[in-house]
Ligand SMILES: O=C(O)CCC(=O)C(=O)O
């Protein structure tokens with residue numbers, strides 16, 4: 294591990310940090326642009342505190358890979374076990390061709406590699422469609438060594454003409470990817486429902502395919518990967534995440550006390566259980582922490598996460614453990630809740646991992 298830089302041993306005042314972040318933000322530069330400007334060391338605002346950087350090396354395990362072309366009953370069993378033991382798995386033979394995958398990744402790559410002056414136009418625009426480098430997760434602690442582009446597809450995909458025109462190529466690929474990934478998500482949700490013992494279209498009926506957030510990340514080469522993070526440890530708050538990554542590694546999943554690297558498998562999709570699905574399944578499935586280390590390779594790491602959430606978000610749309618699986622032997626571990634209740638909590642992206650789970654977990658006496 295590199296020696297702790299001076300910047301981390303003297304605690305910077307919050308004011309300095311906030312001001313430097315704001316200046317970077319106002320410059321409308323991405324991390325890629327910063328790198329292109331010729332920096333060989335990372336600016337202070339990107340430096341994470343030593344406790345986050347203590348344990349950057351992954352161990353030698355691998356998350357399960359599940360072949361969806363195998364007999365359905367077998368696949369359901371594998372998904373059930375992986376969702377419980379790991380909260381993460383990769384799927385192959387899911388029906389999306391390598392050609393579509395490559396096109397999608399390449400469209401994003403081209404966007405991030407546009408000249409800064411062009412990308413600037415999309416910097417923090419409409420919050421439904423935003424290009425950014427430095428807000429979102431852990432904003433208050435450090436800036437991540439990546440650029441991101443986020444699009445909410447809910448309640449309906451944004452109209453093409455509302456999207457900035459230079460993004461047309463990305464927009465086309467996004468809309469197409471949204472359809473393709475949703476089909477895979479639907480099939481997996483069905484099997485996950487069966488695995489947990491409820492009817493297969495339960496999650497669909499609960500509107501869990503309706504609210505979709507597509508977030509793509511571009512992790513450029515980092516000259517000092519021991520001092521920063523691509524994306525710090527977090528759990529996904531939604532129901533399910535379908536993640537596409539290119540051939541550059543960097544994603545780590547927490548397994549017990551160890552960090553396990555997700556080895557890129559050509560054509561595979563990575564699936565993970567979100568906080569809400571852990572609750573719905575009464576802890577039969579687990580939402581686990583994951584992170585992306587800063588990229589030491591000259592090739593950029595590119596990923597695209599499709600995060601599925603309930604579309605029914607009113608005061609009367611109540612969520613909780615699937616009622617069908619609550620029995621005297623296995624009572625509900627969670628209180629019921631609504632989406633506005635979660636929103637009222639003002640959970641920021643740097644709230645603790647599993648904040649939603651902790652919020653609604655009944656204590657032992659209540660659960661009994
Ligand atoms: O870039 C990745 O591989 C992970 C992205 C991720 O975890 C997220 O967007 O929540």
Ligand SMILES: [Fe+2]
Nearest residue numbers: 527528529583
């Ligand atoms: Fe995530």
